Amino acid sequence: MWRLPLPEGTETPTLMTMDKKLPEQEVVRQVYKWRDAEGVLQYSDAPPPEGVNVDVISVSNKTNIIQSVPTEKKEEPQVATGSPRDALPPETRKTLEDAENKDTLSFERALNLMDEAKAVRDLMNERNKQLQQVNGG
Structure with missing residues (x-):
């Protein structure tokens, strides 16, 4: 377990204690989403006033809210051996050598x-x- 280093004799307060375990069964809750009169997006577990255009979202404790994005497996880059010049095209290598001779x-x-x-x-x-x-x- 990782702990934040604190001066000796300093006690850290307990933020939250729980007497029970987290629920094992699935719990589905309703969340209401709407825009208020000023156009600000609102979320609530209680329904908004009548006449407001509302979206109802069901949230489960068994659902991963942040879905992973599938990634393509990339090939490992090959480590170059020899001189970096060997990787250059022939015309580039010739131009580089000519420039070195002139400079x-x-x-x-x-x-x-x-x-x-x-x-x-x-x-x-x-x-x-x-x-x-x-x-x-």
């Missing part, structure tokens, strides 16, 4: 990019110094 950054290109970035940084630092001199800084 590969060579060592020389990487060094050139670093030199260009340093040159831009030096240019910006020089410009900031000039702006500070103009502003009296």
Whole structure:
């Protein structure tokens, strides 16, 4: 049995006690469903006033109110083995390989990019110094 953890010495109140067992035989009850003058849907175990359009629903204690929905048995997905590229169509695989070859950054290109970035940084630092001199800084 699962219990909610409570501080020591705390007693939980009993919400409901029953002297009898739940009924074993089927018990059918009538529930009345109608809309009132404001259009609000009403449910009651007592009939509504005369002249109201009412639906009578019979409810049994032996009936499962929430019916299960039949589901189709799904096949277990197969676990892929090998490279994910193997699952791609040939033309997609070729396009991917071509894109990788074009986007590969060579060592020389990487060094050139670093030199260009340093040159831009030096240019910006020089410009900031000039702006500070103009502003009296």
